[in-house]
Amino acid sequence: NAGVMQNPRHLVRRRGQEARLRCSPMKGHSHVYWYRQLPEEGLKFMVYLQKENIIDESGMPKERFSAEFPKEGPSILRIQQVVRGDSAAYFCASSPRQGEGEQYFGPGTRLTVT
Amino acid sequence: GDSVTQMEGPVTLSEEAFLTINCTYTATGYPSLFWYVQYPGEGLQLLLKATKADDKGSNKGFEATYRKETTSFHLEKGSVQVSDSAVYFCVSYGGATNKLIFGTGTLLAVQP
Numbered sequence: 282n283a284g285v286m287q288n289p290r291h292l293v294r295r296r297g298q299e300a301r302l303r304c305s306p307m308k309g310h311s312h313v314y315w316y317r318q319l320p321e322e323g324l325k326f327m328v329y330l331q332k333e334n335i336i337d338e339s340g341m342p343k344e345r346f347s348a349e350f351p352k353e354g355p356s357i358l359r360i361q362q363v364v365r366g367d368s369a370a371y372f373c374a375s376s377p378r379q380g381e382g383e384q385y386f387g388p389g390t391r392l393t394v395t
Numbered sequence: 396g397d398s399v400t401q402m403e404g405p406v407t408l409s410e411e412a413f414l415t416i417n418c419t420y421t422a423t424g425y426p427s428l429f430w431y432v433q434y435p436g437e438g439l440q441l442l443l444k445a446t447k448a449d450d451k452g453s454n455k456g457f458e459a460t461y462r463k464e465t466t467s468f469h470l471e472k473g474s475v476q477v478s479d480s481a482v483y484f485c486v487s488y489g490g491a492t493n494k495l496i497f498g499t500g501t502l503l504a505v506q507p
Contacts (some may be wrong), residue, residue: 382488
């Protein structure tokens with residue numbers, strides 16, 4: 282059973298470009314979470330999605346950031362018009378049920394904005 | 396709001412030394428508590444968990460006890476190995492929020 286997959290592992294974007302980060306949850310998991318880790322900080326919750334629905338986006342910046350988890354295909358975290366402050370590691374996690382503190386994490390995508 | 400505070404690293408130990416990484420939490424309710432570990436170049440993995448007061452989580456020689464009176468969940472291991480070198484995160488779940496709340500992580504480096 283493959284774990285949570287994220288791609289790309291490393292992404293470099295110039296200021297103003299768009300970044301698309303992909304996450305494929307573990308097989309059988311329909312709940313996906315995105316976290317951001319800034320340098321020297323712990324992981325911070327961004328958004329929680331279930332298939333085709335955003336359940337909690339209280340940690341998402343109000344502008345430029347969006348997330349989706351379509352019926353088919355991976356979950357996508359999209360950052361428009363990136364700025365240097367968006368440089369961070371972005372982790373995706375999945376769980377088979379709601380209300381799960383035990384989540385399975387992917388290896389992360391390290392975004393660098395130049 | 397809910398928060399988790401853990402001791403800053405890096406923690407550098409010799410092989411077979413005793414390990415303690417302190418962790419305290421604040422929560423309005425009764426969260427579940429976890430330790431996650433991140434090995435170099437990998438994603439986070441669940442190491443152990445405790446869901447209520449006085450529970451002890453254990454795995455791979457690591458232990459942590461949920462102490463409600465001191466709001467703590469310290470991680471311990473009696474004899475560390477080089478392969479334990481990693482970043483350890485103390486995490487809470489539940490309470491006032493329904494999302495994982497992370498400490499800042501503690502880098503452990505074990506030298507042979």
